[in-house]
Amino acid sequence: MVSIVLRTLSNQSRCSLLRRGEVCRRRVTAPLVSPSLLHAAAAPRATMSTPATPTADHSEPGVFSTIADFRRARRSLPHDASVGFVPTMGALHEGHLDLFRRARRECDIVVGSVFVNPAQFAPHEDLDRYPRQLEQDLELLGGEGLVDLVFAPTREEMYSPDHRIYVDPLGFDDLPEGVARPGFFRGVATVVTKLLNVVQPDLAFFGQKDALQCVLVKRLVEDLNMPVTVVVSETTREADGLAMSSRNAYMSAEERAAAPAVYLSLRAAADARQREADAGRNASREELVAAAEEVISAQPLITSVDYLSVGSPATMEELEEIGQAGAVVSVAVRLGSVRLIDNVVLPPLAR
Numbered sequence: 388m389v390s391i392v393l394r395t396l397s398n399q400s401r402c403s404l405l406r407r408g409e410v411c412r413r414r415v416t417a418p419l420v421s422p423s424l425l426h427a428a429a430a431p432r433a434t435m436s437t438p439a440t441p442t443a444d445h446s447e448p449g450v451f452s453t454i455a456d457f458r459r460a461r462r463s464l465p466h467d468a469s470v471g472f473v474p475t476m477g478a479l480h481e482g483h484l485d486l487f488r489r490a491r492r493e494c495d496i497v498v499g500s501v502f503v504n505p506a507q508f509a510p511h512e513d514l515d516r517y518p519r520q521l522e523q524d525l526e527l528l529g530g531e532g533l534v535d536l537v538f539a540p541t542r543e544e545m546y547s548p549d550h551r552i553y554v555d556p557l558g559f560d561d562l563p564e565g566v567a568r569p570g571f572f573r574g575v576a577t578v579v580t581k582l583l584n585v586v587q588p589d590l591a592f593f594g595q596k597d598a599l600q601c602v603l604v605k606r607l608v609e610d611l612n613m614p615v616t617v618v619v620s621e622t623t624r625e626a627d628g629l630a631m632s633s634r635n636a637y638m639s640a641e642e643r644a645a646a647p648a649v650y651l652s653l654r655a656a657a658d659a660r661q662r663e664a665d666a667g668r669n670a671s672r673e674e675l676v677a678a679a680e681e682v683i684s685a686q687p688l689i690t691s692v693d694y695l696s697v698g699s700p701a702t703m704e705e706l707e708e709i710g711q712a713g714a715v716v717s718v719a720v721r722l723g724s725v726r727l728i729d730n731v732v733l734p735p736l737a738r
């Protein structure tokens with residue numbers, strides 16, 4: 388009963404927010420919100436009328452480029468509405484949309500962010516060419532009414548010229564994805580901390596595709612006592628198994644045709660583990676890596692392998708043997724000019 392009341396309230400508040408969205412659609416300079424309309428969203432429950440059925444209004448999220456404006460809108464939400472947050476770097480695809488859909492199912496209000504975080508890019512990486520297409524992203528989210536508020540700050544808004552404090556997650560640069568991208572997890576931990584401080588969600592949604600990032604964010608909120616629940620959602624794939632990623636757009640047709648080998652290599656590792664489990668044995672790291680390597684080495688367009696890792700699901704530290712607790716097999720390869728990462732979760736065994 389309680390949850391029905393909440394859902395009712397949130398539908399109403401969502402519609403109020405979205406009606407206000409009509410006014411500010413597509414403009415990303417402050418101020419974007421009519422405070423009076425947001426105030427209406429915060430009206431006490433008893434004054435709320437029957438919830439409006441979802442309408443075309445749902446296609447109009449409020450978009451904010453400054454922290455101050457976003458906070459104003461956030462403060463005006465009903466205090467007991469649950470807020471779900473999906474942080475992204477934009478260039479949205481079905482993988483992102485699945486995160487938003489899950490947030491929509493599980494929360495009263497959905498907030499998204501679009502920010503290409505310079506702090507997580509090494510100097511030689513693709514910060515400048517990373518796709519930026521906010522208009523298109525808003526169309527996609529709006530089309531299904533997946534989001535209520537979007538925080539899309541500028542670089543200067545997030546990092547003033549005098550920005551000095553970074554969040555340094557110990558040990559992450561020693562794990563495979565950290566070794567391949569030194570400093571990356573410091574950049575992610577810093578921006579996720581900042582985004583969570585701005586958005587103040589109850590739940591935050593992350594994709595399993597970035598497996599070590601999920602482990603990092605869970606540690607972050609635990610170690611820094613942040614009042615947010617981290618939800619990890621499964622990887623969304625193309626029909627041929629390729630994990631969806633904004634960077635897939637960099638691939639040539641030839642590279643794209645070769646790319647499913649990455650997932651197939653992980654499936655080969657998963658099959659090897661299953662064979663051992665069926666025979667009542669623990670699989671070894673070596674067996675799994677060999678099975679995956681066989682598939683990768685058969686694909687000539689894969690020019691190098693950053694890592695093939697068999698890690699503990701909780702910490703991503705390397706395992707020698709895959710016991711009952713399962714494992715995460717992850718891989719990062721270079722395919723032409725593109726770097727692809729992917730992983731599969733080998734579930735715990737019921738014995």
Ligand SMILES: Nc1ncnc2c1ncn2[C@@H]1O[C@H](COP(=O)(O)OP(=O)(O)OP(=O)(O)O)[C@@H](O)[C@H]1O
Binds near residue numbers: 593597620623
């Ligand atoms: N295929 C996918 N399935 C599920 N979640 C995904 C998928 N791709 C990205 N995500 C998640 O979406 C969130 C935002 O990711 P991001 O904007 O970096 O997209 P991306 O496609 O991972 O981009 P790139 O790989 O090019 O960095 C992250 O939590 C990420 O794990």
Ligand SMILES: CC(C)(CO)[C@@H](O)C(=O)[O-]
Binds near residue numbers: 475579
């Ligand atoms: C979590 C994140 C939005 C932080 O910039 C980014 O690393 C991503 O998109 O996965």
Ligand code: BAL
Binds near residue numbers: 476507597
């Ligand atoms: N999806 C993780 C963000 C990055 O690769 O920079």
